[in-house]
Amino acid sequence: MRIKRPYIVLSFHTTLEAMEWEKHCLASRIPGRLIPLPREISAGCGLAWRMLPEEWELWQTKLEGCRFEAVTTVEQ
Amino acid sequence: MIYLDNAATTLCKPPQVEKAMLDALRTAGNPGRGAHEPTLHASRLVYAAREAVAELLHAPDPSCIAFAANATEALNIALAGLLAPGDHVITTVCEHNSVLRPLYRLEEQGAELSFTPVDEKARLQYDQWEKLLRPNTRALVVTGASNVTGNGTDLQKAAQFAHRHGLLFIVDGAQTAGAQPMDVQQLGVDVLCFTGHKALLGPQGTGGLYLRPGLSVAPLLVGGSGVHSFDQHHPTQMPTALEAGTLNVPGLAGLCAGVQWLLEQDVERLAQREAELAALFYEQVRDLPAVKVYGDMTMIPRAPIVSLNIGSEDSARVADILWEEYGICVRAGAHCAPRMHQALGTEEQGVVRFSFSHFNTKEDVLCAAKAVRELAQEI
Numbered sequence: 227m228r229i230k231r232p233y234i235v236l237s238f239h240t241t242l243e244a245m246e247w248e249k250h251c252l253a254s255r256i257p258g259r260l261i262p263l264p265r266e267i268s269a270g271c272g273l274a275w276r277m278l279p280e281e282w283e284l285w286q287t288k289l290e291g292c293r294f295e296a297v298t299t300v301e302q
Numbered sequence: 303m304i305y306l307d308n309a310a311t312t313l314c315k316p317p318q319v320e321k322a323m324l325d326a327l328r329t330a331g332n333p334g335r336g337a338h339e340p341t342l343h344a345s346r347l348v349y350a351a352r353e354a355v356a357e358l359l360h361a362p363d364p365s366c367i368a369f370a371a372n373a374t375e376a377l378n379i380a381l382a383g384l385l386a387p388g389d390h391v392i393t394t395v396c397e398h399n400s401v402l403r404p405l406y407r408l409e410e411q412g413a414e415l416s417f418t419p420v421d422e423k424a425r426l427q428y429d430q431w432e433k434l435l436r437p438n439t440r441a442l443v444v445t446g447a448s449n450v451t452g453n454g455t456d457l458q459k460a461a462q463f464a465h466r467h468g469l470l471f472i473v474d475g476a477q478t479a480g481a482q483p484m485d486v487q488q489l490g491v492d493v494l495c496f497t498g499h500k501a502l503l504g505p506q507g508t509g510g511l512y513l514r515p516g517l518s519v520a521p522l523l524v525g526g527s528g529v530h531s532f533d534q535h536h537p538t539q540m541p542t543a544l545e546a547g548t549l550n551v552p553g554l555a556g557l558c559a560g561v562q563w564l565l566e567q568d569v570e571r572l573a574q575r576e577a578e579l580a581a582l583f584y585e586q587v588r589d590l591p592a593v594k595v596y597g598d599m600t601m602i603p604r605a606p607i608v609s610l611n612i613g614s615e616d617s618a619r620v621a622d623i624l625w626e627e628y629g630i631c632v633r634a635g636a637h638c639a640p641r642m643h644q645a646l647g648t649e650e651q652g653v654v655r656f657s658f659s660h661f662n663t664k665e666d667v668l669c670a671a672k673a674v675r676e677l678a679q680e681i
Binding site (some may be wrong): 239240243245271 | 335337343346348364529530537539629669
């Protein structure tokens with residue numbers, strides 16, 4: 227299998243929240259993409275947002291006020 | 303053909319509507335059921351539709367909008383999900399069967415109903431509301447406008463009454479959503495049910511409801527949600543809570559295009575045009591001796607509807623002649639609003655309903671008026 231590396235994964239309560247989040251990130255040119263929810267995480271929505279830890283560090287202040295359920299570090 | 307049956311379904315839609323539907327048919331997967339591009343695209347289309355409807359209704363958040371197949375389904379969700387045996391409901395004789403039948407079913411289960419009467423012009427008798435109140439009154443359910451007469455409900459007055467007495471304020475917006483400006487927050491609406499295929503200019507098979515944040519509705523349907531697959535209970539978060547099963551994505555893409563077109567064009571301006579067309583038609587037919595027009599044409603707001611009868615002629619025959627000999631599409635008969643017809647005394651005859659769209663022209667209206675004039679002389 228491929229070598230895994232850590233990612234920051236944000237989970238959401240609903241698909242609507244995930245769509246809202248993606249729209250905000252695309253408009254603000256925040257890196258990352260929607261992925262299927264990894265099995266390590268339990269959440270209300272089957273979608274999650276994955277980004278590199280260094281990108282999360284850089285961008286998280288721009289994401290204040292956005293709705294999400296949890297932030298988890300996942301090896302993928 | 304002159305299409306004057308817009309209160310049933312608007313036939314003329316902006317071209318963006320069918321384009322959006324075709325695009326969705328070709329490109330959209332199942333929304334909320336994965337993360338490959340077609341399914342994400344479907345989720346984005348649904349989200350865009352939710353955003354557009356929320357903006358049009360001035361809802362605080364797109365999550366307040368749950369989609370359904372039509373206004374009837376939305377009303378069933380709202381009424382069955384909010385009311386229980388022992389509750390008393392005040393509604394009106396103007397209501398469509400989409401309100402009445404869910405309420406009758408609740409009545410059979412132990413709910414109590416009271417109906418606000420109308421006067422000779424089919425105007426609601428608001429002063430009756432205080433008298434209809436009971437200790438167990440739980441909700442006021444009103445239509446935005448009668449689908450028979452076009453008379454509008456004073457929603458400000460209704461909201462004030464409901465709020466004064468702590469009642470749920472539930473509005474059937476089948477005839478008014480997209481046809482008149484609406485601010486659910488300013489008005490303090492708890493639930494507004496809408497259909498997509500009338501003034502919102504979307505396709506049939508679309509509709510939904512606005513639900514005030516914090517209000518919890520027991521879902522009518524439970525089932526596939528795309529999430530929490532091992533949970534025996536359906537998710538409770540809005541809008542997933544009220545949207546079991548795969549949504550009508552091509553339909554919602556069309557609805558989104560229709561609503562975005564309305565937002566660009568300005569609902570108030572379009573409503574003004576429709577009111578002018580309805581008023582022009584009314585002016586042309588009002589003084590014909592054999593013609594009886596129902597409702598109060600001076601009422602503001604009102605739906606762009608003029609309903610009439612010619613002598614004692616069966617409304618179905620009049621509508622058939624209008625179609626066969628003049629190519630004019632109207633609706634005849636009982637219009638699914640039995641108590642309204644009882645109040646008007648038109649249970650047997652029905653009424654011939656002319657309902658206008660901003661896409662109609664002055665020529666359409668004058669042609670229809672000429673046809674009525676000719677039939678009125680004949681009959």
